[in-house]
Amino acid sequence: MPRRIASGDGKPRPATIKDVARHAGVSVATVSRILSGTYPNAPATRSKVMRAVRELDYVANAHARGLAGVRPKSVAIVVNSVISPHYAHVAQGVHEEAARAGRLCIVGTTGGDLERELAAIQLMREEHAEAVILVGNINPDEAYRERMAGYARALAAAGSQLVLCGRPPLGPDVPAIVVEYDNTGGAFAATSHLLSAGHKRILFLGRRSGYTTPESRVAGYRAALAAHGVPHDPGLEVDGARMVRREGYRMMRERLDAGPRDFTAVFASNDLIAAGAREALRERGLRIPEDVSMVGFDDLPPAADIDLTTVYIPHEELGRTAVRLALKSETPGASEHVLLGTHIVVRDSVCPNVGEASGPD
């Protein structure tokens, strides 16, 4: 039967620690200590207080507690969008680990806009979250680096740990924990998989100059070609705008419209691109893997549905690691760099090359 304290005008008002103290016949200090559980206390007092808490349905005011110097038990995460599967999975990992540690999550979305990201960080700074986790791909020019470094230092000064998740470090003198995954290695493995099946003309779908994630994947692609002694044709690298399904469709469609097919395999920079490209191929009557081999990246839901060989990245583990490292470091200015592994997941989207499209020569 939760009772509530009546103020002057009879409106219910949430009980405060003072109400509990009065109700239990002890001081506020005693109530505070018993509730925090970190000080010795007499069992009799303890049960009196707990009864008062129950009867008044008391919950502590997080603002008062935060103001009194107790770091709020919260973790902030800033993502591009909560719909995008990669971000959602990372966020899931963050939530899991945060829940395990009794923290709640503050989530900000940016829609990919840098200004909104910075604004979100500012808000998180006001909230004094224990950790601020920035996740995802970014286009790091010099101005960005400069401003972000300023924000990083401000967060450290405010006692919040900054974590960059799937994003390169800001610099040696900027305090931040960095949790990345191996884009280049994954792309190397994926490309090698196609090369081993005899493919030499491999379309790279979804290059995006200036953005770190697609660039690392291009780098792995090129490295694999070089390692296998296959000549690199820049004409096989197709630029994309946004890394979404319809963009994959558009790129493949335009490629097929532009002239005779000059590739036997496709390495899509992510699974959504792959799904879109697959649709464009199907419209031309080209089947995967019989006519065209394809490998994706991310191992997200569409991949299993369309039997796509792809590169698994530990989405949730990224989020979990971010939280774990952030909460572990008691000094908020910590710097650390972790690289999580990726590995190829083989499904049914690659066939041995029978050598039809051999390139423009």
Add this chain to the structure above:
Amino acid sequence: MPRRIASGDGKPRPATIKDVARHAGVSVATVSRILSGTYPNAPATRSKVMRAVRELDYVANAHARGLAGVRPKSVAIVVNSVISPHYAHVAQGVHEEAARAGRLCIVGTTGGDLERELAAIQLMREEHAEAVILVGNINPDEAYRERMAGYARALAAAGSQLVLCGRPPLGPDVPAIVVEYDNTGGAFAATSHLLSAGHKRILFLGRRSGYTTPESRVAGYRAALAAHGVPHDPGLEVDGARMVRREGYRMMRERLDAGPRDFTAVFASNDLIAAGAREALRERGLRIPEDVSMVGFDDLPPAADIDLTTVYIPHEELGRTAVRLALKSETPGASEHVLLGTHIVVRDSVCPNVGEASGPD
């Protein structure tokens, strides 16, 4: 060049409003008023203060502000999981509308566990969020209703608006805004679509007794059968445990293993179930829509990939509406009930029935 105030031991400490006041040569009240922007102030003072704010890189302490009686600009949302597409889309709507209104989002996840949901609400109560939005399916027994009603009243007393999103009202005397979507109507339309194509033996895949969402969908299914004068065979309703893909696979697989096929069409209680069932059918060499017609529910990503006719529900609109209504109501104890429409999305998963499987008679 953000400067930071040095405390005794030389460690940087975030600037407070006092530092700003001292730096600008005015009182803290003046700084507060100028920053809040709601009081008259002299331009000269204003620019002095703004300069000090910039130079010290001052951001207000959200805890102090909250304690001083200003309702924090935040909205809390409690979901089952942030990966699940439906929840993610609702959350996206919440984020959008919250961002538009300058609010940040606190997100709690429950994993479908009622205790964790209640614990999350308790945390949100401590945080004094403007609104607490509970989203999703639930199994409402009497004990649940009782406890949740208590929490609802506590939230109202603390000045937070409770919103139930895609979940039935708690009762006439419990303060909450309810935003639902038309499950029954959508299921009626989906079933009617199959009936109109001549199907009479329609398998309902994914009944889950006690849970509100699947139950409303079953209700729509039965109503459509009745409206078309088609006899209702309870044996065609298959129970499911969790509403996920593998469960859809399992249900269909067991059904096919159990004996000769006694249905010509399937109404899956959501798209994931549909995708799983489709896989089981494919393993038996049964194609959609040539051999079996199928309709899903939700219109989430897998649906488009597998050309599934399904029922669209306004996921994001649910979230947006929840936030909009919650912020609109100035009195936190408001009650309201909104029902958003659903509609069928026709793709390529239904064929006219040629009348092979006619049932057990």
Add this chain to the structure above:
DNA sequence: AGCGCATGTTGAACCGTTTACACAGGGCGC
């Protein structure tokens, strides 16, 4: 008995804001 010590409890200061109230000074009507 007097002492030190461990154990529990209390009063009060403090955290950083907002805001009610007081007040200073200038312009204006009388």
Add this chain to the structure above:
DNA sequence: GCGCCCTGTGTAAACGGTTCAACATGCGCT
């Protein structure tokens, strides 16, 4: 020239917790 209002600013009291230093109390020891 006096009182009045208006504008802008300052002073100080909340807000609801935590925690430090101080203080009772009971106990075993010398």
